[in-house]
Amino acid sequence: MRVLTAVIAIAVGLMVLLGYFFAEFVGIQTLLLNWAVILAGVASLVGIFNLIAVHTDKVRRAEKGGVYSALLVIALVATFVFGLILQPQHQIMQVLLNGIILPVEATLMGLLTITLLYAAIRLLRRRADVMSVFFIITAVLIFLGSATLPTGDVPVIGTLIRPWVSQIWALGGARGILIGVALGTLVTGLRVLFGIDRPYGGK
Amino acid sequence: MTSLLALGILLLTAFLLLVVALLTRNSTPRFREIPALTRLVRTLGLSVEDGKRLHISLGHGSLLDERGGSAFAGLAALRIITEKTSVSDMPSVASAGDPALGLLTQDTMQAGYQAAGVEELYVPTTSRVTGLTPFSYAxxxxxxxxxxxxxxNIMIGHFGPEAGLLADISDRDYVTLIGASDNLAGQSVLYASTQDALIGEELFATGAYLGAGTSHSASLTVQDILRWLIIITLLGGAAAKFVGVI
Structure with missing residues (x-):
């Protein structure tokens, strides 16, 4: 069974890959990718069941934070049922989305701003080295250079230093890091394609 | 022309991976020290003894796009971490922000328990999908x-700025944090929030440092060879442009 799953995965992976280089494989590539999208949709349902299983288990065991778990399960089931009955485009469902889900995510984004500011303040205490000093100086310069003032850009910092730092130093560094990440992704992808790494089939 | 070049790079990488893996299969790999990964290896040993669990966050990278690479690297690390900590009283917990990744997380953890010979100890609810958007996942x-x-907290995968929230909670609860992301924003947040962040391709070295085998250490060598080829190409291109050849 394990060999069969590996053979199927490798064959499918190769056909999808060949579709990028040879026109003869484009049809089968599209078909397989469409199947993958459908399977990803089914996986979403499995993921939601997993979420329900974890949180109902917490409620049953009366674990710490069990109240939140109960609230999550109730909200999840209610949203699912209402979504099925009313359809996602219905006004009530839109109110749920725009009135609860989006503001909660926006709040977390707002919290993140404070969290990052706090992390930057604590950085030198955590790791007092040259790179940390550069990190903070760069962040402050970019921050000041991007600030919108009634009088316009901050002189020199906004017009000269920020573009110089962000478009030359930062862009060069970012490209270097992204090349490294791309090479890592390429080699990792090949390991999975060859069946060396098999995060499927229970082995 | 571009697709031919891409195919060429792909075939070259595959060839190098095969050759390097064959040549180095009997030798002990030597790596430069990466403080975060040294700490990770030490943590694995300690977690079994101190009666606490590890939390491995695999991020919200989809397997259907380019972020899948970091997700697979995270899964490779998860496989070894699970195997090494499976006998602990407090089993490791893994979380994912993508449903397909969540399924593979379950499969990978089960495989880790199987490899350790304690499959009966595997609890399916230890691998979880905690949310389907970056912030709900966080x-x-x-x-x-x-x-x-x-x-x-071990974060290996695709994380954006929301990694800062996880880093903050770890900091407040005095939980050790080891973080790696393939996303630039996530990397900078982790750099500011953790003791030793993994930057760039160091994320993909996790498996090799944890002892995942010859293929992982061969991957690092191949990445180094390709990196030198890119450096030479860039410098050569710049020199050729400078002298007016291209």
Missing amino acids: AGAMHIASNENVST
Whole structure:
């Protein structure tokens, strides 16, 4: 069974890959990718069941934070049922989305701003080295250079230093890091394609 | 022309991976020291002894796009971490922000228990999908980090700025944090929030440093060879442009 799953995965992976280089494989590539999208949709349902299983288990065991778990399960089931009955485009469902889900995510984004500011303040205490000093100086310069003032850009910092730092130093560094990440992704992808790494089939 | 070049790079990489793996299969790999990964290896040993669990966050990278690379690297690390900590009283917990990744997380953890010979100890609810958007995922993962007796948060995968929330909760609960992301924003947040962040391709070295085998250490060598080829090409291109050849 394990060999069969590996053979199927490798064959499918190769056909999808060949579709990028040879026109003869484009049809089968599209078909397989469409199947993958459908399977990803089914996986979403499995993921939601997993979420329900974890949180109902917490409620049953009366674990710490069990109240939140109960609230999550109730909200999840209610949203699912209402979504099925009313359809996602219905006004009530839109109110749920725009009135609860989006503001909660926006709040977390707002919290993140404070969290990052706090992390930057604590950085030198955590790791007092040259790179940390550069990190903070760069962040402050970019921050000041991007600030919108009634009088316009901050002189020199906004017009000269920020573009110089962000478009030359930062862009060069970012490209270097992204090349490294791309090479890592390429080699990792090949390991999975060859069946060396098999995060499927229970082995 | 571009697709031919891409195919060429792909075939070259595959060839190098095969050759390097064959040549180095009997030798002991030597790596430069990466403080975060040294700490990770030490943490694995300690977690079994101190009666606390590890939380491995695999991020919200989809397997259907380019972010899948970091997800697979995270899964490779998860496989070894699970195997090494499976006999602990407090089993490791893994969280994912993508449903397909969540399924593979379950499969990978089960494989880790199987490899350790204690498959009966595997609890399916230890691998979880905590949310389907970056912030809902982070919120769910934060709950695990602060409420489930976690000693170390290991973040390996695709994380954006929301990694800062997980880093903050770890900091507040005195939980050790080891973080790696393939996303630039996530990397900078982790750099500012953790003791030793993994930058760039160091994320993909996790498996090799944890002892995943010859293929992982061969991958690092291949990445180094390709990196030198890119450097030479860039410098050659710049020199050719300078002298007016291209």
